[in-house]
Amino acid sequence: MTRILHVLDHSLPLHSGYTFRTRAILKSLRAAGMEVRGITGARHSEDGPPIEQVEGLTFHRVSHIPSGPPGLREWREIESLRKGIERVAADWRPDILHAHSPALCGMAGLRAARRLGLPFVYEIRAFWEDAAVGNGTGREGSLKYRLTRSLENRVVAGADAVFTICAGLRDDLVARGHDGAKIGLSPNGVDLTLFGDAPPRDGALAESIGIGSGPVIGFIGSFYDYEGLDDLIAAMPLLREHHPTAQLLLVGGGPMDEALRAQAAASSAGEAIVFTGRVPHSEVERYYSLVDVLAYPRKKSRLTDLVTPLKPLEAMAQQRIVAASDVGGHRELIEDGVTGLLFPPDDPPGIATSLARFIDEKYRWPGMREAGRLHVAANHDWARNIDRYRAVYQDLLRKRVCRGRRSRIERVIE
Template sequence: MRIFHILDHSIPLHSGYTFRTAAILREQRALGWETYHLTSPKQGATQVADETVDGLRFFRTPVPAAGPAGINELRQMRATEARLEQLARELKPDILHAHSPVLNAIPAIRVGKRLGIPVVYEIRAFWEDAAVDHGTTAEGSLRYRATRAMETWALKRVGHAFTICEGLRADIVARGIPEERVTVIPNAVDVEGFQLSGDPDPQLRQQLGLAGRTVLGFVGSFYAYEGLDLLLQSFPGLLASNPDLRILLVGGGPQEANLKAQAAQLGVTDKVVFTGRVPHSEVSRYYDQIDLLVYPRHSMRLTELVTPLKPLEAMAQGRIFAASDVGGHKELIRDGVTGRLFAAGSAQALTETVSDMLAGRDRWPAMRCAGREFVESVRNWTNSVAHYQQPYARLTAAGRANG
């Protein structure tokens, strides 16, 4: 079976999107399927028309001239469509597999219709909700409604829809898509790619000013929905009963300046360490510095519907964490078993939960074991990718019958 994936962006860029993609592609190849991969203009300008990264060959789409909002997206879709049609005629895939956003689905639908190739669409988050978080639109605005309509239009015109969690699946079905045409491919981890957390490097700990301290932390991109402002808001209360506590924030992003200003306003600048972005190869060294990870995501459509990778990666490494009780977390975490949940948006709830966890470290070994066992037996890529088989087989059989 030949599957042609149409992607927003890919490795060597680093994001949850690219890591999920690479894991899916490798597991599909392990099943004996041939996979081809095209990235949209949002990959950015590249030196070559195709390149191999970590054993995966990616075809690139030329970046069109920029234009105003609306025109820019139209140009991107036209460029993706032209490149996709050229490659699909040459490679003759059995299925076109578009991944969100809808800017990839529409070109795939148009090419699939012209060439008689079945199209599937995989939604990892809705484009309109991502735009709300980025601050480029507001929920219910004209742009929001138009983007939502585009997503629904695409979903109604593909042979099958895939998504990453039950929250998004319910939203898709509510748009009028038959349940049997929507399949969840859950977020997972490559367990063999994660080693159990190790002892902190004493030299790095000294360098970060964390020697002899208990460390709360977060590793990733600083988006507003991650709720790091709530962690900082809670910090003075946590310090009152845990004076040796420190916060380690590893990464960067749109909220970095705001978080630094908040730390200064709270008078805790000397107790919050911002490392900036670190090389991917070094991330595990920084994780090892953290005693307790905190994922305080705010409640909004995006976080209620979408399951993140971070808690699964933490479980795979045997790490201890507390997370807000948004829907995306509740799908992954068994409160008190694989992690702890606290009321989203509540600084008091965060403070109480973290304080309780710090006071009950005797419960941590059992939590580490339960988390690791969950990803080993349930949330692994072999289990997740197996869910593609039946819809793919149905569509390719129908394609052959019609061809």
């Protein structure tokens, strides 16, 4: 049975889009007959044992937290994780190493794979230098930005196979001069077995938080600047000119929380904007039940043009109505007027006009719900998407056998 060791930035029991994608990948690979484990480095912030079982999945932890000045600290982090990978490999004997971005994980996996004589797969979920710009912790063109990009280029060049989660990321790598023949797509997906019919509206919850009959525009997630929630708040007074009972429900929190609350308090539509704060993951479905249109007003940037988000897919899997800004990452997921609505980014009046018209055409929503669900089933179901990995794994193992390559695990473990 083929064994795959996944090298990860962080994992369950932490909850994030990153960990949910990892969970889906590992469980789908296991259902396809493979043995899987994960290993995390210093950036997994949850305390736990050196080997942890979560939802039936096994994760090894490298708990060493490196010190030193920038640059040296990251190199020590790579080396610490590399050593941890080799320790796990000595005991568990994986057939393939599969590292997931960021590039720190990728370089640790690449160095370990070369020393162990194992095939190496690298998967890019986002360019982390662009993600840092998007969440306000980095600046485009800075030394750190360029070094991160350079490190990722080295990992991509050295990998036996590469996956990206969307065409935008793949096209960018090809434009940098990387071999497109070894770069495959593994799009964001959902486990459709987790999503059934949408639950009925939770009237008690609606009353307790002040949500009326709607229409209710909602966002459930993290409040980063690139999500464009300030544009959605700015659109509300104009939307209420057309639909006076419209409300905005914002569930979650993050770096922009305080600024968004201040903006809402100063808005003429402030009484129609409801913040809940962060809610337990087990309660999220109750809040989804109150929303008529799930809105994703991401601002236009390199990050949002190149990266596809997970949440619109989850919403469509639940047969929810989706409206999103017309940026590259959304266009890969949503067909305007068929599976949802695309509205202009960075344009509150344009957002308000589009949403008002969308609400007026509510008679089209049942068809959109069905089209969205069918689109996810055909293109983003992990039960099917996992075949992309399996084909690449089999090809790499076949090439390894043909070349007579043998694992060098015993010789490199001290």
